[in-house]
Amino acid sequence: MIFVKMETVVTDMDGTLLAKGGAEIQPLNKEVLLDWQKAGKKLVLATGRLDLAIMPFVHELDIKMPVISCNGALVRDFVNNEILMKSDISYDLLAQVIETVREYGVDYHVYTTERILGPTPTGKIAGFLKANKTLPENEQVPLTITDDVVGEIVQAGEFPLKVLVLSDEAETRQAVRDALEKLPLSVMSSGETLVDIMNVGIDKAHGLAFLDEAGWLDLETTIAFGDNENDIGMIELAKMGVAMENSIPETLAIADYIAGHHDTGGLGQFLLDFEE
Structure with a gap:
């Protein structure tokens, strides 16, 4: 099965990783993603938020990979406190x-x-x-x-x-x-x-492509989760693209798979189901 070859999860936050309201990680998602990383696999957050505004979540999930933020306009490595890529507006x-x-x-x-x-x-x-x-x-x-x-x-x-x-x-x-x-x-x-x-040209797929080209991950072993318009590019770019049940119609239409609702831990349950 193609899923067993997946080495990297890239996930949107609001409407995907987080529970309703966007103030906390859905508990099942947290449990599964911590286990994912303990197994030696990679986790990347890709968000429309500024990365400096999601530090509680970065720490809670013990993120070691660079973070894609501002919808792909910024990729920062917090382990080494280094901006790897930015696309700043003049x-x-x-x-x-x-x-x-x-x-x-x-x-x-x-x-x-x-x-x-x-x-x-x-x-x-x-x-x-x-x-x-x-x-x-x-x-x-x-x-x-x-x-x-x-x-x-x-x-x-x-x-x-x-x-x-x-x-x-x-x-x-x-x-x-x-x-x-x-x-x-x-x-x-x-x-x-x-x-x-x-x-122009900036979206989460831009940030994801950068990480692939820079050797941080391999798109052929990457699964991406999202729900909104700003997630469409990365869902299409990753080897496996997964839309949440609560996604907008346009995101549902392009996804390879549909996961459960973000409030019920759809991301975590999807990973558990595919490991069976």
Whole structure:
């Protein structure tokens, strides 16, 4: 069976690895993935989040492989504290994106290699501010709230990787996507109310391909799990692509296999079933 040859699991986080709400790893998934690594196999997290915002999960799963974050715009090796690959948005392009986004009155955040910035303590930043109060210093999310997001990034000489737009209105999210269509960008959704904006050509498959080319893993022995639009590329690229039962229709349509719901540990149960 092809599955017995799999050496690497690459998994999305929200809607895949994590339980509902995205605040904790689903218990069965955690148990199975820890055993997976104890057996000498590899585990890679591939997320739309900034890697610095998922440190509790990196530590909980004892991740040794590089992390793919910002939908493939960043690959970082935390063992050696080294950025292996990044695709940063130019300052001019970032300014254009922010100017366009602000016209629609939506909340937005910018992820750099160092932190998350936003004009107000709302959206995802609100959750991070709350979580930081209880997290140890090495797991707190670095945050900056400023009216001049672009100016702050330029002054610090940082590398902007992703702009996240948050809106509960589907029409507004689509309008933002349409307005950005002519710019050299990769625009996709990582969640029901989210629009993710990176450099053109950037997605999780880009990060996964980098790890393959750099010798960290072999795509021919890799199984990828995901649920949303931003997971489609890596599910197609891996030897085995698995969509969660709770996936959007587009992800379900391209997957080789369907796993159970993320809230019931569909990823972990899929691995257990295939080992039988």
